[in-house]
Amino acid sequence: xxxxxxLLFLGDVPDMLAAKVAIGxxxxxxxxxxxxxxxxxxxxxxxxxxxxxxxxxxxxxxxLVIGVxxxxxxxxxxxxxxxxxxxxxxFDIASGLHNLLRDENDLVAAAxxxxxxxxxxxxxxxxxxxxxxxxxxxxxxxxxxxxxSVGKMYxxxxxxxxxxxxxxxxxxxxxxxxxxxxxxxGVPLDAVIADFMAGSIEYxxxxxxxxxxxxxxxxxxxxxxxxxxxxxxxxxxxxxxxxILCHEPTRTHMRGLPDYSxxxxxxxxxxxxxxxxxxxxxxxIVGISVNTQHLSEEEAVxxxxxVEEDMGLPAVDPYRHSAARLVDALDAI
Amino acid sequence: xxxxxxLLFLGDVPDMLAAKVAIGxxxxxxxxxxxxxxxxxxxxxxxxxxxxxxxxxxxxxxxLVIGVxxxxxxxxxxxxxxxxxxxxxxFDIASGLHNLLRDENDLVAAAxxxxxxxxxxxxxxxxxxxxxxxxxxxxxxxxxxxxxSVGKMYxxxxxxxxxxxxxxxxxxxxxxxxxxxxxxxGVPLDAVIADFMAGSIEYxxxxxxxxxxxxxxxxxxxxxxxxxxxxxxxxxxxxxxxxILCHEPTRTHMRGLPDYSxxxxxxxxxxxxxxxxxxxxxxxIVGISVNTQHLSEEEAVxxxxxVEEDMGLPAVDPYRHSAARLVDALDAI
Numbered sequence: 001x002x003x004x005x006x007l008l009f010l011g012d013v014p015d016m017l018a019a020k021v022a023i024g025x026x027x028x029x030x031x032x033x034x035x036x037x038x039x040x041x042x043x044x045x046x047x048x049x050x051x052x053x054x055x056x057x058x059x060x061x062x063x064l065v066i067g068v069x070x071x072x073x074x075x076x077x078x079x080x081x082x083x084x085x086x087x088x089x090x091f092d093i094a095s096g097l098h099n100l101l102r103d104e105n106d107l108v109a110a111a112x113x114x115x116x117x118x119x120x121x122x123x124x125x126x127x128x129x130x131x132x133x134x135x136x137x138x139x140x141x142x143x144x145x146x147x148x149s150v151g152k153m154y155x156x157x158x159x160x161x162x163x164x165x166x167x168x169x170x171x172x173x174x175x176x177x178x179x180x181x182x183x184x185x186g187v188p189l190d191a192v193i194a195d196f197m198a199g200s201i202e203y204x205x206x207x208x209x210x211x212x213x214x215x216x217x218x219x220x221x222x223x224x225x226x227x228x229x230x231x232x233x234x235x236x237x238x239x240x241x242x243x244i245l246c247h248e249p250t251r252t253h254m255r256g257l258p259d260y261s262x263x264x265x266x267x268x269x270x271x272x273x274x275x276x277x278x279x280x281x282x283x284x285i286v287g288i289s290v291n292t293q294h295l296s297e298e299e300a301v302x303x304x305x306x307v308e309e310d311m312g313l314p315a316v317d318p319y320r321h322s323a324a325r326l327v328d329a330l331d332a333i
Numbered sequence: 334x335x336x337x338x339x340l341l342f343l344g345d346v347p348d349m350l351a352a353k354v355a356i357g358x359x360x361x362x363x364x365x366x367x368x369x370x371x372x373x374x375x376x377x378x379x380x381x382x383x384x385x386x387x388x389x390x391x392x393x394x395x396x397l398v399i400g401v402x403x404x405x406x407x408x409x410x411x412x413x414x415x416x417x418x419x420x421x422x423x424f425d426i427a428s429g430l431h432n433l434l435r436d437e438n439d440l441v442a443a444a445x446x447x448x449x450x451x452x453x454x455x456x457x458x459x460x461x462x463x464x465x466x467x468x469x470x471x472x473x474x475x476x477x478x479x480x481x482s483v484g485k486m487y488x489x490x491x492x493x494x495x496x497x498x499x500x501x502x503x504x505x506x507x508x509x510x511x512x513x514x515x516x517x518x519g520v521p522l523d524a525v526i527a528d529f530m531a532g533s534i535e536y537x538x539x540x541x542x543x544x545x546x547x548x549x550x551x552x553x554x555x556x557x558x559x560x561x562x563x564x565x566x567x568x569x570x571x572x573x574x575x576x577i578l579c580h581e582p583t584r585t586h587m588r589g590l591p592d593y594s595x596x597x598x599x600x601x602x603x604x605x606x607x608x609x610x611x612x613x614x615x616x617x618i619v620g621i622s623v624n625t626q627h628l629s630e631e632e633a634v635x636x637x638x639x640v641e642e643d644m645g646l647p648a649v650d651p652y653r654h655s656a657a658r659l660v661d662a663l664d665a666i
Contacts, residue, residue, distance in 0.1 A: 073528075098528065131559040133590045194530050195406075195431065195523040197562045225569035225612045226464040229530045232555075233562030257466045260611075271607065278593075279558045 002094050002119050002181070003062035005031070007053070007086075008046060010038040011079050013068045017149055017255070019044035021096060022067025024178040027319075028157055034059040036067075039078065044068070053086055063119075065181060066095040073098030073122075075107075084110045094119035096177020098191065121180045122188045124200070131198035131237050133279065138208030141330055142240035143218040143289065144272045146263050148227060148255045150248040151291035151319070152218035153179055155326070158318035159244075160215045162327045169212040173204050175234065179217045189219050190230055197230065201237030213330060216240065222271050223263045224254055235272065239279040242330055243272055245313075248291040249303055265311055286329040288315040335427050335452050335514070336395035338364070340386070340419075341379060343371040344412050346401045350482055350588070352377035354429060355400025357511040360652075361490055367392040369400075372411065377401070386419055396452075398514060399428040406431030406455075408440075417443045427452035429510020431524065454513045455521045457533070464531035464570050466612065471541030474663055475573035476551040476622065477605045479596050481560060481588045483581040484624035484652070485551035486512055488659070491651035492577075493548045495660045502545040506537050508567065512550045522552050523563055530563065534570030546663060549573065555604050556596045557587055568605065572612040575619045575663055576605055578646075582636055583627040598644055619662040621648040 008022040016023070026033050026046050035051035038044065046067075051059065064086045070076070075083075075097055083093060087110035095101050101118035102108060111118050141159070143152035156172055157179075163170035172179070174186025187200045205214045216238045220227030245268050254260040263271075269285055276283040288307055292300035300317060307315040314325040341355040349356070359366050359379050368384035371377065379400075384392065397419045403409070408416075408430055416426060420443035428434050434451035435441060444451050474492070476485035489505055490512075496503035505512070507519025520533045538547045549571045553560030578601050587593035596604075602618055609616040621640055625633035633650060640648040647658040 133558040133593060190526075190528040192527050193523075194525050194527060194563045194566070195560065197527050198559055222565075222608075223611060225466040225572075226531055227528065228569050228608075228611075229562040229564075229566030230527045231562075232565040233527070236558035236561050239558075260466060274604070275555075275561075278556060278561075 006065040007056040007061040008067040012039040021178040063092040128196040128200035141242040145246040155289040156215040158323035197233030198237030250294040292317040339398040340389040340394040341400040345372040354511040396425040425450040461529040461533035474575040478579040488622040489548040491656035530566030531570030581624040625650040
């Protein structure tokens with residue numbers, strides 16, 4: 001639906017955390033990204049070739065993907081000159097931001113004039129049902145985090161890749177704009193109407209073969225007061241058989257909430273499991289995924305060993321090392 | 334905004350639980366309801382005078398209010414003949430259903446021809462912010478339930494009425510269609526986009542006088558897998574200082590979910606309070622509100638005494654008896 005390859009637009013975001021969309025595409029579908037383009041003051045760098053629009057077009061890019069998510073998901077006025085220029089050159093634009101490309105008159109006008117397409121992947125295109133809470137066949141695994149942006153999508157993606165490699169039956173189920181941009185389908189959960197959130201996740205993870213695993217992308221955190229309701233809908237709508245706890249050990253406070261501390265993995269376990277048991281009495285916490293990007297290799301290994309001992313569960317960084325032990329744990333239940 | 338008095342439309346719903354909207358209006362603004370009108374097979378009866386449209390018009394009714402909420406909130410085709418007839422006679426129509434009056438071509442055409450207004454109170458009319466989790470001045474009380482439709486709105490309404498009677502500063506904060514139809518304002522929470530749920534509740538309950546109480550209408554239940562995400566957003570967005578636990582003791586399973594048991598009040602307390610403490614470390618459970626409509630007076634009194642002893646908190650049926658002891662408990666913190 002979205003023409004590849006992409007040029008990944010980083011705008012003027014302050015840091016790498018805000019470039020989650022672009023990072024996901026770079027890491028999981030590198031063949032789809034010819035390069036990156038940023039504006040003055042941008043604090044993010046994917047390590048891809050920085051290109052002008054002309055260079056990207058020369059390299060074959062068809063779509064400029066807005067690879068960043070600022071707070072509230074706004075299309076910044078500071079981006080407009082470059083976005084209009086891209087449309088004038090014949091690029092399509094794809095975005096997962098809350099504010100829609102189709103609501104920006106200047107972008108719509110330029111797209112019409114130059115025959116380009118504006119893709120707003122965040123907009124639900126399905127009338128989701130209200131959740132019915134009925135058990136489904138097949139198995140489901142949900143990643144839940146101590147905070148937002150701690151590696152839940154990565155964890156599910158890495159487990160899916162490992163399961164595919166082993167010839168197991170699995171599907172990554174995207175619930176956010178990055179996952180949808182990468183895989184071409186999913187539920188843009190944070191844009192779903194409140195009453196239909198859990199139902200949209202039941203819809204996303206239907207009956208399947210008994211030995212098939214859905215790897216459900218997590219969203220938000222039960223401990224993040226801005227988004228906890230979205231996470232709750234994933235826990236009850238997903239009715240997971242297995243939970244993976246996700247954590248970033250150097251975070252000093254909850255993302256965007258300076259006065260809120262990050263809970264421990266034990267607090268997350270104690271909160272998430274009882275809630276998950278409501279929808280699936282067989283649910284188990286099977287492993288822990290730690291995002292160790294801000295630790296040295298030695299620190300990471302020591303931290304993972306400590307967590308594994310404290311929690312009595314396999315603890316890995318699936319990006320730095322491997323998701324194999326998490327998949328082993330899934331395979332054992 | 335909506336012209337009074339109303340004629341309350343009950344349609345063909347199977348039971349009284351589905352007539353929550355009409356019941357709320359009858360009980361809290363009886364002066365606004367001239368009567369009721371129902372279709373063949375209707376299992377609900379408000380005890381108001383059953384009227385034809387002509388009789389209601391004669392009695393002064395200006396607006397036909399759709400007083401029922403079926404599963405999913407649909408405008409039934411079986412209702413259409415009567416609704417079109419009402420518009421032809423000059424009634425406005427007001428609805429809080431998910432499916433909108435404005436999306437029904439036959440209703441829109443009849444309203445235009447006859448100069449009537451269609452009110453969809455469920456549609457958010459504000460661009461709510463994302464919750465920032467910052468403490469606000471003033472105090473907030475939230476009603477949380479073991480299930481949906483157990484009396485959370487009644488409890489908040491009755492406490493507000495009692496506080497007004499005592500000259501205390503209080504405001505009932507509607508979060509659903511009934512409350513909005515009754516009070517003329519609020520947040521239609523179940524129709525809010527997922528990411529903005531908690532923010533809409535912060536918006537609804539802003540800074541206020543230190544001795545002012547917001548009585549926030551609850552929605553859903555943390556234990557109801559279809560709607561628990563909505564409830565979670567109320568707990569974190571409302572950041573309540575006080576929780577009232579609401580329960581209906583004769584319910585044999587969760588509303589609409591035959592395979593789900595209703596949790597105990599202790600289970601609700603153990604789940605809701607830790608979640609609420611995240612947003613407001615001073616939060617306390619101050620009392621219990623039991624909907625005893627299906628118990629005799631003697632049974633009700635005995636049940637309340639038992640709950641009060643077991644839980645160590647004032648337990649009342651604010652509708653059957655009085656909300657006074659719940660207000661005493663609020664006043665003490």
